Each structure stands twice: as C-alpha cells, then as structure tokens.
Amino acid sequence: MKDSALIPLVSVQSSNHFDFLLYSLFVFVNCRRYKRLILCERVSHNFRLGHYRYIIVYENSIKLPTRGVLDIAVTIKDVAKLANVAPSTVSRVIADSPRISEATKRKVNEAMGKLGYHPNLNARSLASQSTQTIGLVMPSSGDVVFQNPFFPTVLQGISEGAHEKKYALHMTTGKSEKETLEAVVEMVQGKRVDGMILLKSKVEDKIISYLLKRNFPFVLIGKPYKNVEEITHVDNDNFRAMQEATEHLIMQGHHQIAFIGGCLELVVTVERLLGYERALRNAGIELKNEYIIHEEFLREGGQEAVKELMSLENPPTALVVVDDFMALGVLNTLDELGISVPEDISIVSFNNVLLSEMVKPPLTSVDINIFDLGYQASKNLIQKIENSNEPIKRIIIPHKLIERSSCCHLKNK
Amino acid sequence: MKDSALIPLVSVQSSNHFDFLLYSLFVFVNCRRYKRLILCERVSHNFRLGHYRYIIVYENSIKLPTRGVLDIAVTIKDVAKLANVAPSTVSRVIADSPRISEATKRKVNEAMGKLGYHPNLNARSLASQSTQTIGLVMPSSGDVVFQNPFFPTVLQGISEGAHEKKYALHMTTGKSEKETLEAVVEMVQGKRVDGMILLKSKVEDKIISYLLKRNFPFVLIGKPYKNVEEITHVDNDNFRAMQEATEHLIMQGHHQIAFIGGCLELVVTVERLLGYERALRNAGIELKNEYIIHEEFLREGGQEAVKELMSLENPPTALVVVDDFMALGVLNTLDELGISVPEDISIVSFNNVLLSEMVKPPLTSVDINIFDLGYQASKNLIQKIENSNEPIKRIIIPHKLIERSSCCHLKNK
DNA sequence: TTGTTTTGAGCAAGCGTTTGCACAAACAAT
DNA sequence: ATTGTTTGTGCAAACGCTTGCTCAAAACAA
Numbered sequence: 001m002k003d004s005a006l007i008p009l010v011s012v013q014s015s016n017h018f019d020f021l022l023y024s025l026f027v028f029v030n031c032r033r034y035k036r037l038i039l040c041e042r043v044s045h046n047f048r049l050g051h052y053r054y055i056i057v058y059e060n061s062i063k064l065p066t067r068g069v070l071d072i073a074v075t076i077k078d079v080a081k082l083a084n085v086a087p088s089t090v091s092r093v094i095a096d097s098p099r100i101s102e103a104t105k106r107k108v109n110e111a112m113g114k115l116g117y118h119p120n121l122n123a124r125s126l127a128s129q130s131t132q133t134i135g136l137v138m139p140s141s142g143d144v145v146f147q148n149p150f151f152p153t154v155l156q157g158i159s160e161g162a163h164e165k166k167y168a169l170h171m172t173t174g175k176s177e178k179e180t181l182e183a184v185v186e187m188v189q190g191k192r193v194d195g196m197i198l199l200k201s202k203v204e205d206k207i208i209s210y211l212l213k214r215n216f217p218f219v220l221i222g223k224p225y226k227n228v229e230e231i232t233h234v235d236n237d238n239f240r241a242m243q244e245a246t247e248h249l250i251m252q253g254h255h256q257i258a259f260i261g262g263c264l265e266l267v268v269t270v271e272r273l274l275g276y277e278r279a280l281r282n283a284g285i286e287l288k289n290e291y292i293i294h295e296e297f298l299r300e301g302g303q304e305a306v307k308e309l310m311s312l313e314n315p316p317t318a319l320v321v322v323d324d325f326m327a328l329g330v331l332n333t334l335d336e337l338g339i340s341v342p343e344d345i346s347i348v349s350f351n352n353v354l355l356s357e358m359v360k361p362p363l364t365s366v367d368i369n370i371f372d373l374g375y376q377a378s379k380n381l382i383q384k385i386e387n388s389n390e391p392i393k394r395i396i397i398p399h400k401l402i403e404r405s406s407c408c409h410l411k412n413k
Numbered sequence: 414m415k416d417s418a419l420i421p422l423v424s425v426q427s428s429n430h431f432d433f434l435l436y437s438l439f440v441f442v443n444c445r446r447y448k449r450l451i452l453c454e455r456v457s458h459n460f461r462l463g464h465y466r467y468i469i470v471y472e473n474s475i476k477l478p479t480r481g482v483l484d485i486a487v488t489i490k491d492v493a494k495l496a497n498v499a500p501s502t503v504s505r506v507i508a509d510s511p512r513i514s515e516a517t518k519r520k521v522n523e524a525m526g527k528l529g530y531h532p533n534l535n536a537r538s539l540a541s542q543s544t545q546t547i548g549l550v551m552p553s554s555g556d557v558v559f560q561n562p563f564f565p566t567v568l569q570g571i572s573e574g575a576h577e578k579k580y581a582l583h584m585t586t587g588k589s590e591k592e593t594l595e596a597v598v599e600m601v602q603g604k605r606v607d608g609m610i611l612l613k614s615k616v617e618d619k620i621i622s623y624l625l626k627r628n629f630p631f632v633l634i635g636k637p638y639k640n641v642e643e644i645t646h647v648d649n650d651n652f653r654a655m656q657e658a659t660e661h662l663i664m665q666g667h668h669q670i671a672f673i674g675g676c677l678e679l680v681v682t683v684e685r686l687l688g689y690e691r692a693l694r695n696a697g698i699e700l701k702n703e704y705i706i707h708e709e710f711l712r713e714g715g716q717e718a719v720k721e722l723m724s725l726e727n728p729p730t731a732l733v734v735v736d737d738f739m740a741l742g743v744l745n746t747l748d749e750l751g752i753s754v755p756e757d758i759s760i761v762s763f764n765n766v767l768l769s770e771m772v773k774p775p776l777t778s779v780d781i782n783i784f785d786l787g788y789q790a791s792k793n794l795i796q797k798i799e800n801s802n803e804p805i806k807r808i809i810i811p812h813k814l815i816e817r818s819s820c821c822h823l824k825n826k
Numbered sequence: 827t828t829g830t831t832t833t834g835a836g837c838a839a840g841c842g843t844t845t846g847c848a849c850a851a852a853c854a855a856t
Numbered sequence: 857a858t859t860g861t862t863t864g865t866g867c868a869a870a871c872g873c874t875t876g877c878t879c880a881a882a883a884c885a886a
Contacts, residue, residue, distance in 0.1 A: 085835070086837075087836090088836060088837075088838090089834085089835055099833080101834060126842065128841085129841075191842095
C-alpha cells in the first residue's frame with residue numbers, strides 16, 4: 001500500500017465524461033493497489049479537468065485526505081474542513097492575526113501540517129493585490145553588461161536585499177528597447193510585481209517615463225538623466241569618483257591622460273567624463289579630444305582605439321578606463337604593442353572586481369561597491385512598496401580608490 | 414483639464430464610510446480641476462478600499478472611462494462593456510480563439526486599445542493553472558559560483574530560451590540548503606512557476622527528490638547523481654572532456670599531471686576526476702593522491718594548495734584545472750613562485766570564458782558551451798511543461814578543447 | 827439579573843481571469 | 857415547412873485566497 005504522498009497523474013483522455021473519469025480513476029487505483037477510492041466532492045456539474053476531490057482509504061482505516069490525481073492542491077478550505085473552522089479563520093491563522101485565539105491557531109496549524117498545505121500565491125496575489133515580488137529586466141544577451149561581473153554582482157546584492165524581506169525576483173529579457181518596455185508593461189500592468197529595479201539609466205529612458213507616469217514604485221541603479229528629484233535612485237558619485245581617479249594620476253605627475261569609456265548614452269559615462277574633465281580643468285590641463293574614446297566593449301574595437309591612441313604624436317602617459325574588464329583588454333593590447341604598465345603608462349580603472357587583483361599587473365581600480373548598489377536598491381524599493389509615503393531618496397554608495405600596481409609616478413623625461 | 418492618464422492616489426483616510434470617500438473624491442476632483450466625476454458602479458455594499466469605479470467627464474463630452482483613483486485597473490469586464498460583448502468573448506479574443514468572428518475581434522481589440530487594457534496575469538494564472546514562468550534558485554551570495562562567469566552565462570542562456578517562448582523567470586535565493594528547499598517548495602506549491610531549472614546537482618539532492626516525488630517538471634543542468642533515467646538533464650560529457658584534456662597533456666609528453674578541482678559534492682567534479690583518472694590509467698600512468706587537490710575557490714586556500722603541490726619531491730609538469738577563474742589564481746601563484754607557464758608547467762582549464770583569452774598567457778581551455786547549457790535547459794523544460802508526455806531526455810552539449818598558449822610539449826629533461 | 831463591552835469566528839463578496847456547455851441565429855438538407 | 861448543422865456568443869462556475877462586517881457567546885459592569 002502506498003503512503004499518503006501525492007499520486008501521479010492518471011491520464012484521463014476525455015474530460016467530458018464524468019463516468020469515464022471515474023472509471024479511469026478506479027482502474028488506476030486498482031492497478032496501484034490502493035484499497036479504495038471515494039469521490040468525496042463533485043465540485044460542479046459544469047466540471048473541468050481537475051475538479052474532483054477524493055479520499056484514499058487504506059486498509060479500512062481512514063487516513064489523511066490525499067489529493068493529487070489531477071494535481072489538485074490542498075486548499076484553505078480543506079484545512080478549514082479538517083480543523084472544523086471557516087476558511088477565513090485559516091486565512092487569519094496564516095496571517096497570524098491577533099483576532100484568533102491561541103487554541104484555534106494550534107488546531108489550524110496542526111491541520112495544515114497534516115495536509116501539507118501550502119498557500120497558492122497566485123490566489124493570494126490576486127486577492128491581496130500584492131505579490132511580494134520585485135521585477136527586473138535583464139540586459140539582453142548581446143549586451144555589453146553581460147560580459148563582465150557587474151551584472152551578477154549587482155544581482156547578488158538585489159537578491160540579498162529582497163531575500164531579507166522575503167521578496168522574490170521576477171525577470172525577463174528584452175532584446176530591443178521596444179521589447180524591454182513591453183516586458184516592463186507586462187510585469188507592471190500584469191501585476192506580476194510590486195515594484196521594479198532598473199539596472200541602468202539611459203539618456204532618454206522610456207521605461208522611466210512609463211513608470212513615472214503610472215506612479216509605480218521603482219528604484220534606479222545609476223543616476224537619472226532628468227527628473228532627478230522624482231526618482232529614488234542609488235548610485236555612486238561617479239563624477240567625484242572619476243575626478244579623484246584622474247587627480248590620483250595628476251598627482252603622480254601625469255598630464256597626458258586619456259579617457260576610455262563606454263556608450264555615451266549611459267548616464268554613468270557622461271558623469272564620469274565630466275569628472276575627468278573637471279579634474280583636468282582644475283589642474284589647468286588642456287582637454288584634448290583625441291584623448292577621449294568611447295568604445296563599445298568589443299575587444300577588437302577597443303584594440304583599434306588603443307592602438308590609434310598610442311600612435312598619436314603625443315601619446316598619453318596614463319589612462320582612465322571605466323571598467324576593469326575593458327582595462328584588461330587595454331592591458332593586452334598594450335602588451336602587444338610592447339608598452340609596459342606601469343613603467344610606460346599608468347592605468348586606473350573602475351569596479352574593482354575580483355579580476356582586477358588577479359591580473360598582471362594588479363589594477364589600481366575604483367571600488368564602487370557593486371554589491372551594495374544592488375542591496376540598497378532592493379532594500380529601498382521594498383520600503384517604498386510597503387509605505388507609499390516613503391520620500392524620494394538619493395542613495396550614494398561610497399567609492400574608494402584601491403591602489404595596486406598599475407600606476408606609478410611619471411618618470412621625468 | 415487633464416488627459417485620460419491614470420490619476421494619482423487620493424488619500425482616503427477612512428475606508429469605512431462611503432460618504433466620506435465620495436466627498437474626498439469630489440474634493441480631489443475639484444482641486445485637480447476635473448470637470449465632473451461620476452461614480453458609475455458601486456461594487457458592493459460590503460465594500461473595500463478600492464472598489465469604486467468612476468468616469469471622468471471632460472468638458473461635457475464623455476471621454477474614455479478612466480480608472481485609477483485607488484489604482485483600479487482596467488479589467489476584461491470593462492473592455493466587454495465598451496465593446497458590447499460578454500467578458501468570455503473578450504477572453505477568447507485575447508486567446509485568439511477561432512470561434513470568434515473577425516468582426517467581433519476587431520471590435521474588441523479596438524476597445525482594448527482605447528482602454529489600454531492589459532490582462533492581470535495573476536488572475537490568469539489562477540484560472541488557467543499556468544504561469545508561463547520558470548523557476549530558478551540562485552546560488553546564495555556567498556557561493557563560489559557567483560564569483561565566476563558561469564552563473565551569468567548560463568542565466569543568459571536560460572533567459573534566451575525562455576524569452577523565445579515568452580516565458581519569464583522567477584528567482585529566489587537560499588542561504589542554506591534548508592532555505593533553498595523552502596524556496597523551491599514556495600515556488601512549486603505556491604504555483605508561482607510551471608517548471609524549474611536546477612543549476613547544479615549535488616550528490617544527495619533533497620530538491621531533486623522533492624521535485625521527483627511531486628512529479629513536477631524540471632530540468633537539471635549537470636548530471637544527476639542517481640535516478641539518471643528519470644531526470645531530464647542537460648550536461649556536458651564531463652568525463653570525456655576531462656579525459657581529452659588530460660590526454661592532450663599526455664600527448665605532449667606530460668606524465669606528472671595534477672588535478673585541481675572544486676567541491677567533491679558536486680557531481681561535475683566527480684565526473685571530471687574520473688575522466689582524469691581514466692586518461693592516466695589508459696596511458697599507464699600511475700595515479701598519485703598528492704596530485705589531486707580539491708579546493709574551494711577561495712584564493713588563499715588555492716594558493717596554499719598550489720604551493721604545496723609545487724614543493725613536492727616530484728612536482729607536476731602539467732595541471733588540469735576545472736575552472737578558468739581558478740586557473741587564473743593558479744597562474745598568479747605560479748608567477749609568485751617564479752614558475753613560468755607554459756615553459757615550466759602546462760595548464761589546461763575549463764569553461765573558456767572570455768577571460769581565458771585575455772590573460773597572459775592565454776589559457777588552453779575546454780569550452781563547455783555554458784550558454785547552450787542554459788539555453789537547452791529552458792528550451793527542454795518548456796517542452797516538458799507544455800507536453801507532459803515528453804520523454805525523459807539527456808542532452809549532451811558538445812565541448813571543445815580550445816588550444817592557446819598555456820600548454821606546450823614537455824621538454825626533455 | 828440585565829445591559830454593555832469584548833472576543834472570536836463565520837459569512838459572503840470580491841480579486842480578474844478561463845472555459846464547458848447552452849443556446850440563438852443563420853444556413854443547409856430533407 | 858421541418859429538422860439538422862454550423863457558427864458565434866453568452867452564462868455562470870471555478871481558480872484559491874483576503875477581508876469588512878455581522879453576530880453569537882463570553883466576559884464584564886452595573
């Protein structure tokens with residue numbers, strides 16, 4: 001005889017005939033050597049596949065009611081019946097409402113235990129209008145971000161923050177900008193999530209406008225291009241960070257400093273570029289256009305750019321690179337060109353991922369605390385979800401220049 | 414006058430008094446200079462916050478019915494009313510049922526457009542018992558996996574496969590094994606997902622037993638430790654891959670080959686270890702216990718191990734390392750020890766992540782096609798979800814040894 | 827004893843869909 | 857004209873939960 005575990009699906013060919021279904025069940029029960037089968041509730045005449053409930057009786061003694069032939073789940077009603085209370089009472093026990101007496105709670109909990117009850121979260125979400133889920137749009141497969149550790153780390157932070165408050169994550173991908181927006185609409189209007197985290201802010205961001213218009217809770221990682229006062233965001237002070245990185249080089253005597261950055265549509269690039277320019281200007285160093293490179297992360301393109309840069313009449317003596325991984329590419333290209341770091345050229349990069357200390361030479365890199373970026377984002381999003389009066393916030397995650405061996409004082413020529 | 418966008422939440426202090434609510438609405442409407450407000454439906458006497466519907470009338474001409482005071486969404490009923498059909502018809506139009514005439518479809522679609530209707534996916538899931546979502550448990554923050562590109566890449570593959578079939582991803586984290594199982598139960602019994610993808614298989618895997626017992630669709634990435642015949646899984650032929658990698662070294666004249674692997678509880682480690690042993694045995698080379706190292710990925714531990722290994726009486730002339738990132742650590746340690754690769758020692762590693770070609774020297778690495786691992790997992794999971802008769806499958810993703818410069822022929826001593 | 831408050835639990839409506847069947851209208855076949 | 861078929865829509869129950877209000881019983885006060 002079987003124990004009271006779930007019973008695998010019996011294949012019922014025609015769902016249109018009650019008798020046939022019943023018959024199938026009998027056959028199934030017999031061949032599995034269950035003792036008896038009792039249909040105990042016929043949910044409606046207008047029945048659908050999956051609406052029958054039954055009890056298995058073992059060895060003539062009634063055991064627990066077991067569900068499962070057509071994947072019928074244990075519901076709150078079943079628990080209520082077993083505990084001899086109303087469904088609403090069970091619901092309140094689950095919510096640990098103070099209006100229920102201890103005695104009843106015990107009784108109900110016991111029944112839940114016996115039946116192996118687990119609430120149906122879709123039903124819960126539908127009724128309570130909340131999902132305990134936060135939404136995320138992944139960068140599309142082809143995206144630059146995917147190649148480097150930023151994404152997983154920030155995800156890890158988000159996940160950690162969500163986990164602490166028992167929130168889950170819901171993600172989709174969008175291949176194009178249009179698809180991405182659709183994905184967001186699906187999550188938001190489809191009521192799949194209570195709030196959203198955006199992983200990057202573009203200069204003209206449709207998603208942000210959409211969420212703003214709908215007044216839907218969201219947190220942005222990065223700095224909004226506009227509406228700064230209306231958007232809770234968590235960011236580094238990228239302007240300062242880059243300024244400091246550049247100043248670090250300046251203090252080491254470098255005047256010819258090039259900037260290697262990413263897509264100018266990303267606000268972070270813009271900010272950092274400004275910080276770079278400020279540092280140079282403060283030091284009275286002239287800005288040179290040919291020292292500023294925006295390359296997508298593709299290695300080949302990067303190589304080209306670096307080669308061009310180094311073959312200028314006055315090649316730079318130092319580089320600021322906005323990403324460790326990109327810096328690694330640069331490092332390789334320099335190596336090919338026979339230029340050695342830091343003797344011939346100094347490099348400061350960003351992100352301080354694990355990689356940066358394992359590379360030769362270890363990279364001086366600005367640690368922007370990616371994990372915390374994600375962690376604070378989800379934490380603050382949840383606050384916002386749970387209290388709609390929560391004020392707009394701007395959370396700045398501190399950065400720190402980690403000195404390693406990719407920079408050194410400019411040798412006097 | 415406002416346009417027909419959503420109207421922000423009016424703060425209604427007491428939800429208990431209809432009149433008060435009505436009054437608040439009027440105040441709100443006046444101060445926002447809407448022309449008129451009509452309550453058009455009082456959903457029930459026994460009302461709850463958020464159950465009122467209304468129409469805004471602009472400039473005396475009736476515009477679209479607008480919802481939103483208490484974030485009331487447009488429902489299928491509203492669409493039905495506007496299009497003058499039954500809700501069921503709207504539902505069928507959405508599902509593009511052939512039973513609906515073209516004329517009606519057009520009419521309904523128009524109404525949906527006007528109202529900006531979007532289906533409530535929770536309600537859909539509840540009624541249709543399917544979520545179009547696949548579940549995933551992330552490695553916990555502290556986990557090894559998070560540090561290297563395996564996770565994001567496989568996620569990318571999964572996401573791609575899911576996206577193609579319009580499935581979304583649902584993720585949670587578990588910090589401990591217990592929490593992880595709870596997270597799975599929550600997703601499965603909470604009916605949040607239609608199927609699951611497991612990212613690694615442990616030797617005694619409670620999650621697998623659970624899913625198997627419940628007969629819940631899932632796909633494993635990696636090889637199951639037991640019940641191989643009952644579990645659809647996608648994997649590399651890790652045995653062969655490692656055997657080939659080792660043979661590659663043997664063919665280059667190496668006899669003293671050490672194995673640096675990860676946690677022995679992971680099936681993949683076991684498989685690869687076996688492949689390594691087979692290769693040696695086939696070549697008639699004696700296995701040495703001191704040549705086999707299992708280190709968690711922590712850099713420090715790894716360094717220790719490598720140092721120990723190299724100070725053996727007969728240090729190995731070649732290493733197989735089960736992960737590129739780990740190999741990078743090894744590379745660094747060797748560098749510290751003044752041992753150069755590949756001159757003094759050859760290395761073959763695994764995964765062939767972008768990193769491996771950017772490192773000095775570029776690593777000979779076995780490409781196991783991580784993306785495809787994820788892609789096939791979600792693709793096959795979805796097949797399984799959509800057709801419960803889908804047979805159990807074993808999908809082997811081909812691997813390929815990518816030769817770079819971290820190996821060379823053993824110089825004759 | 828009677829009136830009043832408190833406590834605990836139940837009733838039933840509601841969340842927004844899907845879907846089996848009923849049924850009217852239009853058409854075809856007798 | 858009568859009886860079948862189609863074809864297209866509508867009806868209403870169901871999914872499994874939450875929650876405002878009602879109300880009986882218990883506890884307390886007068």
